[in-house]
Each structure stands twice: as C-alpha cells, then as structure tokens.
Amino acid sequence: MLGLILKQPGQLELQELQSLSTLKDDEVKIKVIYGGICGSDIAVFKGKLKHASYPVTPGHELVGTIMGAGQDVEYTIGTKVVVLPNSYCGTCDMCVKGKTNICRHKESLGVNADGGFSQEFVISSRFVLPIPEGVPDERAVLIEPFAVIIHAFQKVEMTKDTSVAIIGCGTEGMLAVSLAAYLGAQVTAIDINQDKLENARSFGKIRTAMPDEIKDETFDVVIEAAGVQQSVEQAIQIAAPGGSVVLIGLTPEANVPVVRVVRNELNIYGSIIYNFPSDYTKALEYLMRDDFHVNPIISEIIPFKEYERAYEAAATGKFGKIILDFKEGNGNRAHCSSIR
Structure with missing residues (x-):
C-alpha cells in the first residue's frame, strides 16, 4: 500500500508501506477514503509542535470503510467509520472524571503516533464511530473538526x-x-x-x-x-x-x-478537542441534516498522490479545508462547490 511519511520537518514522502495482515483481537483495518489536512498537520510538517515525533505518518481527520477486523470486533466488513485520533487510557484521573479529551496519557495520530494518510490504516475499534448509510463522505470527514466546535459551544x-x-x-x-x-x-x-x-x-x-x-x-x-x-x-x-x-x-x-x-x-x-463518543455523535447528528450547510468549508478534494500541492495549498491559510482522496481511480481532482 502507499502512504505518506514525514521523515523530519519539511521532508514529506510518498512510500510503499507494508500492509498489516495480522490484527489484534480489538483492531480494525480501514480502507481510507478521505483525509482532511488540519492546521496541526501543517504545524507538524513545519516542526512547530514540540511533542511531535519523527518519522511519522501524518493525518487524523479520516473516513474510511472497515476491510478487516479482529475476532472481538463487533463491526462488520464494509462498515463506514470515522476515526478518533486522540486515544485515551481510560484509567487516569481525568478519564475517570469523563474528561477523556485531557487524558494524561493521550496520544495523537499524526503527531506522536502514526496517522492515517495512507491507503490502509489500523486502529483499535474503541476509537472508531460507525457512519450510517447515506451520509456523504465529504460530510463524514468533517465530523472530527466539527466535534471540536460542538465541545466548545457546550460551554x-x-x-x-x-x-x-x-x-x-x-x-x-x-x-x-x-x-x-x-x-x-x-x-x-x-x-x-x-x-x-x-x-x-x-x-x-x-x-x-x-x-x-x-x-x-x-x-x-x-x-x-x-x-x-x-x-x-x-x-x-x-x-x-x-x-x-x-x-x-x-x-x-x-x-x-x-x-x-x-x-x-x-x-x-x-476548550480542547472533544469527548468521545458524545461530541462525535452530536456532530454527526447535525451533519445528517439536509438544512445544515457545510458547502463553503471544503475548498478542494485532491488525489493523495498530489500531496505536495495539497500541503502547499493548506499551508497558505488562504483556502478552506483541503481533503486528500485515497480512493482508487481518483485521478481527476474535484472542487467541492456541489457539497451542501
């Protein structure tokens, strides 16, 4: 499979990566559809996050379908999911209080743990949320950043x-x-x-x-x-x-x-990130409504092999959300003026 590797700040490469064939009992393998480029992805690329580690696969705003599952996983093959990129331990004092967003042992995909800017991605099934049929991929990929706003507005x-x-x-x-x-x-x-x-x-x-x-x-x-x-x-x-x-x-x-x-x-x-799954679920509820418009937010969907152009566009700060397309046969880039 192909995936992006950030070897060190400023050195991003597309490489052939080894596909994992053996999964732990609680893990799922995801066939990535879309990945949104976030401001933190650009910060890691520029070496501006002190807690970032290198080399690392970037990417944390992800939607895809389950293509493999461990024996303890309840989700079926083909289920569409979005990913929780900030894992929590569940046992520290903050997690016990229900504040998993400020877990003392939190790891963040694409920062200090490998992310999902690759054709395939493996993660614990604890950290995925299934997406109902009929929700467009362009909306699903916004659930993670929108959950940040859901969390903030609750204050x-x-x-x-x-x-x-x-x-x-x-x-x-x-x-x-x-x-x-x-x-x-x-x-x-x-x-x-x-x-x-x-x-x-x-x-x-x-x-x-x-x-x-x-x-x-x-x-x-x-x-x-x-x-x-x-x-x-x-x-x-x-x-x-x-x-x-x-x-x-x-x-x-x-x-x-x-x-x-x-x-x-x-x-x-x-206000930092979100609580999972409550803020994700609320974000999904809004994004499932036809009268809740997100059209202006995504500027362009770009094939992942054009990652250099995508990162350059995102780094300027002049555009809305830039999305990487990991689907097969995605040679034609698409602007998103049709997304409601």
Whole structure:
C-alpha cells in the first residue's frame, strides 16, 4: 500500500508501506477514503509542535470503510467509520472524571503516533464511530473538526438573541459560524482575509468585519479560533459585561487585561478537542441534516498522490479545508462547490 511519511520537518514522502495482515483481537483495518489536512498537520510538517515525533505518518481527520477486523470486533466488513485520533487510557484521573479529551496519557495520530494518510490504516475499534448509510463522505470527514466546535459551544448558552463574534475563519471558525447561524444567533465573523469573509457570508445572514472594524461593540459570546495573540486580546476586549470568551486557538501567550475580566465578570473558557463518543455523535447528528450547510468549508478534494500541492495549498491559510482522496481511480481532482 502507499502512504505518506514525514521523515523530519519539511521532508514529506510518498512510500510503499507494508500492509498489516495480522490484527489484534480489538483492531480494525480501514480502507481510507478521505483525509482532511488540519492546521496541526501543517504545524507538524513545519516542526512547530514540540511533542511531535519523527518519522511519522501524518493525518487524523479520516473516513474510511472497515476491510478487516479482529475476532472481538463487533463491526462488520464494509462498515463506514470515522476515526478518533486522540486515544485515551481510560484509567487516569481525568478519564475517570469523563474528561477523556485531557487524558494524561493521550496520544495523537499524526503527531506522536502514526496517522492515517495512507491507503490502509489500523486502529483499535474503541476509537472508531460507525457512519450510517447515506451520509456523504465529504460530510463524514468533517465530523472530527466539527466535534471540536460542538465541545466548545457546550460551554456557553446560545439562543436566537445571543450576539456571537467568531474571530478567525479557518476550518474551525467556519464550522463555528455555520453552527451559530444554524442555531439562530446574531453572528459576526471576523478575519483579516476578505476571501474568507466572503465565504462566511454564504452561510446566510452573517455580518463580516475586519478586526479593526470592531471598535466600540461588544458581544455576548466570543469564539477565538485564529490562535494568534492579537485575536485573543481582541476577544477579551469585545466581550460584553457578563459575557463569555471561548478559546479554541492554540496561542502560546497573550496579554490578559485582568481588571477588565474581573470588573465585567467575564467567563473565559479554554476548550480542547472533544469527548468521545458524545461530541462525535452530536456532530454527526447535525451533519445528517439536509438544512445544515457545510458547502463553503471544503475548498478542494485532491488525489493523495498530489500531496505536495495539497500541503502547499493548506499551508497558505488562504483556502478552506483541503481533503486528500485515497480512493482508487481518483485521478481527476474535484472542487467541492456541489457539497451542501
């Protein structure tokens, strides 16, 4: 089988890999259909994640079908699944409290464990979620990143009267815009890229703005999805008294105006990945609805053999989600304007 190997930062190669014929009792072998390129994949490629290990097979946003199963696996051959890329031990104090997303022994596919940017991929059946028939692969591959937003939104109350500012219109920001708009909130999308703002407006009645256009306004809820210092600081500045700020971007550091936080009783939440399977299941429920639109999020589906072009496109930050296509006979690349 063919798969990608990141030998060291900046050195990504397509290689012939050994196909595993023997599975452990709880393992499944997955024939990969699609793999989404995430910001963390680019960070590992550039050597910007301290806990990354090399060489490593990248990729963690995965959908595929089961092509082999150990004797204790309940899923049948041909079942479509998505993958949980952040494994948890189930026994540490955080796992016992139900906070598997901050397991003390967590391993992350494509970071410090081999991921799934290959034609075949093996993982414990504990870490897959079956996908019902009829769910398009283009939607299924968004379950993992969308679960991040599902988890973040659970920290705040959002109604039709809630004013919501979302800073950063990358994949996570756009998914947040989509969900907030679907819930009927008054949404303002903020980004420095006009193309991304135009994309955000395609979700409906979305107000868009450049960061310097938001001055004296405040919002009930602010979602920070850009992951840069200026955005974190702006998020706190534009939160209304008694409002909430949810940080999902990974910013190394920022200046926090503590007096403003205290005097305005601001609620500041950090939110990392998701709990499994609950957040995955909720993400799937939304993505199964015909009136929940994700069309603007995927920019292009690219055959995996064109991985260099795909990584270059993803690394620019100018596009939406870039998807690698691992299906056989995928020689024709496809833009995703038809995905609802």
